[in-house]
Amino acid sequence: MRVAVLTAGAVAFAFALLAPAAGASVLGPRAGHSPNANDIRTSYWVMLVVAIIVGLLVNGALIAVVLRYRARRDSQPARLTAGRGFFLRAAAPLGALVLALFIFGVAMTVKTETVASPGPGALQTSASETAQVGVRGVSGQALADAVSTLRNTQSAIPTAAPIKGGPLEIDAVAQQWIWRFFYPGGPIGTGAKTKYDPTNGGYAGNRTYSVDELVVPVNTPVVLNITSTDVMHRWFVPALGGQVDAVPGHVSHTWFRADKTGVFDGQSTAFSGTGYSADRMWVKVVTADQYTKFLNKQASDLGAAQAYVQKAQTSGNVPGGTP
Numbered sequence: 001m002r003v004a005v006l007t008a009g010a011v012a013f014a015f016a017l018l019a020p021a022a023g024a025s026v027l028g029p030r031a032g033h034s035p036n037a038n039d040i041r042t043s044y045w046v047m048l049v050v051a052i053i054v055g056l057l058v059n060g061a062l063i064a065v066v067l068r069y070r071a072r073r074d075s076q077p078a079r080l081t082a083g084r085g086f087f088l089r090a091a092a093p094l095g096a097l098v099l100a101l102f103i104f105g106v107a108m109t110v111k112t113e114t115v116a117s118p119g120p121g122a123l124q125t126s127a128s129e130t131a132q133v134g135v136r137g138v139s140g141q142a143l144a145d146a147v148s149t150l151r152n153t154q155s156a157i158p159t160a161a162p163i164k165g166g167p168l169e170i171d172a173v174a175q176q177w178i179w180r181f182f183y184p185g186g187p188i189g190t191g192a193k194t195k196y197d198p199t200n201g202g203y204a205g206n207r208t209y210s211v212d213e214l215v216v217p218v219n220t221p222v223v224l225n226i227t228s229t230d231v232m233h234r235w236f237v238p239a240l241g242g243q244v245d246a247v248p249g250h251v252s253h254t255w256f257r258a259d260k261t262g263v264f265d266g267q268s269t270a271f272s273g274t275g276y277s278a279d280r281m282w283v284k285v286v287t288a289d290q291y292t293k294f295l296n297k298q299a300s301d302l303g304a305a306q307a308y309v310q311k312a313q314t315s316g317n318v319p320g321g322t323p
Helices: 002-018 035-068 086-113 143-150 288-315
Strands: 168-175 178-188 206-211 213-217 222-228 233-235 244-246 252-256 262-267 280-286
Touching: 035 086, 035 252, 168 213, 168 233, 168 244, 178 213, 206 213, 206 288, 213 288, 222 233, 222 244, 244 252, 280 288
Parallel strands: 168 222, 213 280
Antiparallel strands: 168 178, 178 206, 222 252, 233 244, 262 280
């Protein structure tokens, strides 16, 4: 029986070693492509390894005690005697482990909340485009400013502008069952400036936005101001960080810095109604030049569309009255 068990274990271990690599499994999250996502992944593996080690030690000790002190035929079971302080000495290692995990958790939380600096090829943002929210590593600003921004009004300019080249601030607004992403600058509307220039300090007027797909420049720290217009949703792109609730009337904040170009998919993990399965989002990471061109085209297309609708409504060709 012992040989059979050892053989089965060896075969299972060999299959595990020969299994093809996967982006995610029942044991671990997919590889991260942002510093905060990597920190979360590191914390996950540390806690998993500690849990496995503690579980093996506890169960091994339990098995050893059962074998050592079990009753045998025609003999008395062995008795365990302990002096003063025995249980305290036994509990001391567990207490030290709990304290170490607590300190590790605090350190990793602070590290995860701290916005990373821009990397090579990052977009050189202006002061008015950088984040003004209460995230570690970014200058603080009253919550009312973030709420005002999310109401599609002109961006609030802080009294003390952050350093040029800081995090890019983008507003994410959830609604059953889409996500709208409002970018800094890039106005829409008749007579508004339609060229995006990352050095001119941003624009007045309504802001350029996209639906479901968020476009960001590579190696550029991005701070998201997240809220909802109806029910609770949840922002979650596993490769770029943790889960953040989008709560009506409240602004939550998160950040990421994508380390390569490409498309990273995500989905809300909070049930939000019958269309919950379609509550998805994508983050498209491009170069700084491509990001600038995207905002130029998006602002131009949105401005043209709005001008067309306003003209049609004014002339009475489209039902709906005046804009």
